[in-house]
Amino acid sequence: MTKSTETAEERDPVVSGWQAQKSAATRKLIIESAIKCFVDLGYSNTTTTAIAERAGLSRGAMLHHFPSKIDIVKAAVDYLHGKRLRAVRRAVPRAGAGEDRVRSNLEAYWRDVRHPMFVAFFELVVAARTDRELADILQPAQEAFDREWHRTAREVFTEWQVDDATFDVALDLSRYVIEGMAISNLMNRQGGRDEKVLDYLEDKLRELRDSKEKRS
Amino acid sequence: MTKSTETAEERDPVVSGWQAQKSAATRKLIIESAIKCFVDLGYSNTTTTAIAERAGLSRGAMLHHFPSKIDIVKAAVDYLHGKRLRAVRRAVPRAGAGEDRVRSNLEAYWRDVRHPMFVAFFELVVAARTDRELADILQPAQEAFDREWHRTAREVFTEWQVDDATFDVALDLSRYVIEGMAISNLMNRQGGRDEKVLDYLEDKLRELRDSKEKRS
DNA sequence: TGCCGGTTTCAATCAGCTTTGACTTTTTCC
């Protein structure tokens, strides 16, 4: 446990310390407990005591790994960010080149945003609006994710021979619809109708892909 | 100040007490201060002290009008709910029957969701996810609003001679896109591209309106 | 194999701070 936890934490960072391995496991346990707390209690109701309880650790034990609450939050943001990035990189190119890449990617993102991880992330984003310290932590991760998402999409959907503006509209539209839907569903259950909206969106995305003239 | 503040508060409830008028004004001031706090500090960081400060009142003075914090929250929810309902009733039918009702209503809702009022409401909704007491207060208002929104839309857009499912898709889609966009913009500034998405949405709504066969 | 010094991990307690809402006093208005 030097100070190696600042930005790394990609995957499981292969600790070679034959005893620091347990330390890494404990850190991961704490981070995941914190995320559970964000989901169950909300960000601002998350206390260090609650995190420790969920991790099955004592408060002091936890504070040994993370000297203060903000350190846990930092680590959790890194952790979530890494997970989201990996999810995108994994999901987007998965489906082979074919008619159904639109559908499968739509469904992949729709699955992602209903995962508890998204709830936790959302809690962080909302809290960051009025918490500068959290915002400073979240912003870089957020921007990196947005860039990567956009870049990956552009790289992968090579069959979209449309101009940049059209492609951006397709991306933005998809994201707004799906995230708007996810957020709506976080609160009021109102199932059923969402499928119809997804189907419609899929249809319109195909239309966008095929309609315009080639670019570049 | 009987117990007249439970569900009423529609418009300014014409208090006839020749002195209780100031009391009503103070109540409104407190409620609006609370809403400002939700916007500026977030729901969970809103303390009775902060509300009192913003209202230019002392804590004790405020607690005279609202015995406890939850009472202020209740009143604020009623207040916001009333405002949103009135905004819908006012905006939707405003534009005369014509080609541009789609556009004007889209813009009206787009304006609404960027109003601080929406931010406050959003803070409440998010907090309610992990706060049963708040959820119990918010849920009835939320449901009433959804019903009214849907009902009003159906009543007003009589030129939409499409089947119910198509109409619902149009409504849901509009709402998801606009709210998703609003929420995105609450956090990361990324102006510019949104106009394109709105234009596209408008186009597709017109298409929906005109494409399908008549109903009933 | 079994023991030992030192380091890492865990547990418990405690003081400081903030928020809440009850209580008391002062001011304002009819």
Add this chain to the structure above:
DNA sequence: GGAAAAAGTCAAAGCTGATTGAAACCGGCA
């Protein structure tokens, strides 16, 4: 003159993080 409104005070409760002390684990050595 008297009641309502506003202001000030304060104890109780909860949260945070620092400190102190105990336990487990590592490597080395007889």
